[in-house]
Amino acid sequence: MTHTETHSHDADVTDVFTDEWEQWHRDHETRRAEPHGFLAVTHLHWLTDAPQRYTGIPGVWSTGPDGPVAVLDDGDTLDIDGSTVTGEHRFGPIPERGGVVAGWGDTAIEVARRGGHDIVRPRHPNHPLRAEYTGTPAYSPDPRWRVTGRYVRFDAPRPTTVGAAVDGLQHVYDAPGRIDVELDGQPTSLTAFPGHAAGSLLVLFTDATSGVTTYAANRSVAVDAPGADGSVVVDFNRATNLPCAYTALATCPLPPAENRLSVAVEAGEKTPLRQYVPDVR
Template identity: 45%
Template sequence: MTAVGTDFERHWQAWHDQRETRLRDPLGVLSWIGLHWLDTDEQPVPGVPGRWRADGDTVVVTVDRLGELARDGRPLADSTVLRPAEGAPGLELTAGTRIAEVVRRTGKFAVRVHDPAAPALAHFAGIPAYRPDPRWAVLGFFEPYERSRTITTAAVLDGLEHRHAAAGTVVFRLDGAEYRLIAFGRPETGLSVLFTDATSGVTTYPAARRLELGTPAVDGGLTVDFNRALNLPCAFTDHATCPLAPAENRLPVAIEAGEQNPRTRAARTEYSR
């Protein structure tokens, strides 16, 4: 391997190690042990205290004893009204060592339970990935829309939708062929894409992978490095509500780079330290 290749792999390894460190967060994705949907009838949520119900655009939680649940360090008393934002990270209530995260998705409310003693955390053995290869890091160009567009995609759970602010398209070439992907985010703060390819559902997770593209240069140039294509939370847990890739971002070519499907044991043979 050339010195450039060795340096490339070293930088990728540092990125990969950081990814795995973040996944080991004791209250992160791997700590999720349940996603419980609420309706207008008061109900308990397994794993955390309180009685919960949806009420119009809010969630109402009632506790029986002071201190069973707390928000920002302050114990909840009696009934508390919560207003989680659509599609955003949830509002977090602490229940001992656990977290009750109240989320809103497509107008529906759910409580996601985080537990630092979750089996998925205890058994986490790393993220399977293809061996890094510079051939999958190519020059691309960002072509902005005149105005930002809203792209609606389905989700891994039936009946849910995600709405994304699309800033334009990223154009790049692989093996002489040109491809385009719709880019989400804002060019001044960073772009990303959700995509599938011919490996999706084979060695990589079928719903989508995400690739962060950063901020384009003045001429629109940026690096499209598929070695850093990463899994969404739904690849690791059934308690996620991740989006699917938009139809325009379903590449016909096999992108044999980036993170593989952690649910497929065979994928772990592709890369090891």
């Protein structure tokens, strides 16, 4: 292969890499801006054992050992799993990081458990954060930030406690293993949490760009299931912001200490153009 042919081949590979990233980024932005996505969250309510009324949702709500309970007023209904609910509805115990969505007109009411607390978050498509969303800036894709590493499975999952975007809240994840990679010439070990797809992994991290060009508290990168030989690909070009970068109504986890990197990962999503902070006056 001549020098010219080599250059042409490299350019073709880069073009494919860029095209694939741009398609991924468009798809990610589309999902983020869905009518009842996290940009549509209007309130965050922390349920207690005392029945209370809350802004943005119907009825009176409380929780206890048997899970959240909603007592609706006459004429109010909720749509849950295809059924119409009236009067009193008991959701039952909700697992940590689990949740149920109840429909109420144009509003989707998320009933969930985060950090050991039952919460309710109404989501409305007309919420200004979503209605006025124009996208998230990102670094141009660069193949140097797509790195191959090795997954090292722990003998047993390690309970790992991390902080949260909400002061005083903690999350506990069972970390199945770590990912060893080299970043900017530095050997780096990243604690990995379970991903959304079976066998996949999720890495929460900060780096030297955090609080400068990228969101200060955290970013995340999804990693496909390791190969049979333990090999993994960590593509920091696909590092994304968590909901807390956009709204103070999120309970996102913070990275474990070992995932706070000293290198500047100049890849992936940058600081959002806007964060929603509710007026609590």
